[in-house]
Amino acid sequence: MSELENKDTGSLESAKDKKKREKAEAKEKKAQEKREAVMAGGTGKKKKKKFGWIIALALVIVIVGYSVVTSVIAKNTPMQVNTVEATVGVIEETLSTSGTVSSEQSKTYYAPVGATISQMSIALGDEVAEGQQLVSFDTTDLEMKKTKAELDASVTANSYKSSEYKSNKNQSEYNEATIGLPELKVLAEQQEQYVQGLKYQLEDEQQQKKQKLQDWLGKLNQELDTQSNKLEEQHDSETRKSIQEIIQNLNNSIRETNNQISDLSMSDELKEKQRLIDAEQKKLDDMNEEINKREGKETSSKAGIADPYEKQQLAANTQSAQLTATEAENELEKARAGVTAEFPGIVTKIATVSTSKDATKGGGLLEGATVAEGTELFTIESNKQVKVGIEVTKYDLPKIAIGQQVDVTIAGNVYEGEVSKINKVAAANSQGTPVVGAEVHIKNPDDSIFLGVEAKLVIHTAYAENVITIPVEIVNADKQGEFCYVVDNGVVTMRRITTGISSDSMVEVKEGLKEGDQIVYDVTGTIMEGMKVMAVPMGGGMAGQTMMETGAAAGETEAVTETASEAVSQTAAGEGSSEEAGGETETAESQAASGTLGSENE
Missing domain, CATH: 2.40.50 (OB fold (Dihydrolipoamide Acetyltransferase, E2P))
Structure with missing residues (x-):
């Protein structure tokens, strides 16, 4: 602390002492005025009354002097205060709570x-x-159910196989009927056209030859008419004979031509073409017969082919029946196994x-x-996988973390535990206060653990080594934060500090103090910054009492001064009353003086 600060502090203390002295002097002056007023009244007091006043005045002077001397001594003597040294050490923070034992493994x-x-x-x-084995079942009904389900599955499966076989057979016949059928129809159509063309060609040739023969027959008939007319006109026998021969030849030719016309279809050439037509017609007929046969088979086999949806339904029915049988078998096995x-x-x-x-x-x-x-x-519920459920308030929540080690006491037995879970949602407890649920896993359970009982827990929340530590009770706090008083060169100084973890008795100081600092151990609140003090480390004889005794010295001095003033006032008041009575003796005055002295001594 600077000299200016010491000077200001000394001035404040002088002003206080001065005010006290002025108050005492005012009381003394008032008492003196009362005494003088009484003495000036001319009541004819005796000398013994004046002697009483002199004694009282002398007593007041002695007491006032004592007060002044004591005040000066107290002002010039530093107050002795207990101090604690900031030390480097180890500190562990723990949290004590309780919870209910329950199982981590439960199965209904x-x-x-x-x-x-x-x-x-x-x-x-x-x-x-x-x-x-916990439960066994009667399996009679389930065995019957399994047998029936197996029979139903067998019937359904055989029905499906039969339907599938028939459908496949019809599908095969349908495929045989339809494979190449369109091509065969095309060939048959082409064959029909070919045969028809041969027929048309044959008819055309027959017509052409017939027409030629008819034309030739017409010419022969015309020539016959001409020769016949010539024969009628000729009279010469030789000429007639020659014409008759011509006519005879013409008749033969006409007859032969008519025969040719009649036998026109019987010619070898036309017969050969007719044979060709007949052969090709036979091919056409065979084709049409095959087509008709295939179309009939196509129609009949198509009706016996199962459509995809029908196949799917049959397969589903079979699968369902098989599943029912399997389920019945599984149920029987479960019943035989019972519950373990x-x-x-x-x-x-x-x-x-x-x-x-x-x-x-x-x-x-x-x-x-x-x-x-x-x-x-x-x-x-398992008694080998055990936990303890606890409720954490908002004040303790920042201290809790998963993995922290815990000492768990259940029915007098201590177990090792570890924080295993912290809920992310708060819930109201029985008092309506929001709390966060947490779980502590017990790492070494035994047969002595009972589910549902209360457990006591000590959670090791933090640990630090080689840190500055001081007692918890000497840390003060205000709106600006935490602080403590340190004795620095005989003067009390406020130190702002930053604290860390704390145990039940000590707290870690992260900033503001160093090892060896003397911190004032003040739990009375009488220490103020700037006071001149004498540091007395804790444990030094009567040091524990020194601070309280020194702090009370000024108060005692003021109390003595006020007592003396009150004694004088009471003496003056008593004498005034005696004068007003007008008949008191010297003995009464002496008694009054003696009473006033007794009061002062007290």
């Missing part, structure tokens, strides 16, 4: 099939082992079934109960 078992329970060997609270424990644990719940013939009033899951598939049976 349901009836795997619809059947009647033939045997059930557990009760609520029982401990079960992994693989232990998948892990070791405790039976924490058993469902009730009102159809149990052996159940008590209200129903119960007992032997003889008929259950449907999916009916709840019981719940088993």
Whole structure:
């Protein structure tokens, strides 16, 4: 602290002392005025009364002097204060809380099939082992169901195979009928055209030859008419004979030509062409016969071919029947297997079934109960995979992290734990306060753990080495942050500090202090910045009392001064009352003076 600051502090203290002295002097002056007024009244007091006043005045002077001397001594003597040294050390922050023990592995078992329970060997609270048989079922009905399902599947499968065979056969016949049928029809059409052309060609040749013969026959007949007319006109025998021979030849030619016309279709050439036509017609007829045969087979086989949708339906029916049979077999296997424990644990719940013939009033899951598939049976919770559920407030939430080690105490036994889960959503607790749920996994559970009981937890939230530490109780705080008072060269100085983690008794100081700093151990609030003090490390004899005794010295001085002033005032008031009474003796005045002195001594 600078000299200017020391000077200002000294001035404030002088002004305070001056004010106290002025107050004491004013009281003394008022008492003196009262005494003088009494003495000036001319009541004829005796000398013993004046002697009492002199004693009282002398006592006041002594007390006031004592007060002044004491005040000066107190002002010039530094206050002794307890201090604590900032040290480098190790600090660990922990969080104590409680929670409820529960299982990390829980399974509710349901009836795997619809059947009647033939045997059930557990009760609520029982401990079960992994693989232990818990429930057995009566399989009689399921065996019958399996047999029927297998028969239905066989019938459906055979029906599907038969339909598939017939459809495939018809498909084959249809393919045979339709393969090359369009080409065959084209060939038949071409053959028909070819045969028809041959017929037309034959008819044309016959017509042409017939026409030629008819033309020739007409010429022969014309020539015959001409020769016949010549014969009638000729009279010469030789000429007539010659003409008759011509006529005879013409008749022969006409007769021969008519025969040719009549036998025109019987010529070798035309016969050969007719044979060709007949052969080609036979081919055409064979083609048409094949076409008709194939078309008939196409029509009949097409009706027996299953369409894709029908095939799909038949296949689906077969698959469905097979699935039903498989399901019946699986149900039977499940019923034969019954229900076994998948892990070791405790039976924490058993469902009730009102159809149990052996159940008590209200129903119960007992032997003889008929259950449907999916009916709840019981719940088993592991006592080997255990956790503790806790609730974390918003103040402790920043300290909690997954992986932190935890000391867990359950029924007097201590276990190792680890924070394994922190919920991301807060929920209101029973008091309506939002809290965040968290879980602590117990790493070394044993058979002494009980589910559902309360557990005490100490969470190791933080740890630091080689850090500055001070007691928690000497850290102060205001709107600007945390601070403490340090003794620096005999003067109290405020130090702004930044704290870190804290234990129950110590706190880490990250900034503001160094090792060896003397921090004022002030829990009374009487220490102020700028005070001149004498540092007394904690543990130095009467140091624990020094600060309180020195701090009270000024107060005692002021109290003595006020007591003296009040004694004088009381003496003056008592003497005034004696004078007004007008009949008091010297003994009374002496007693009054003696009483005033007693008060002052007290």
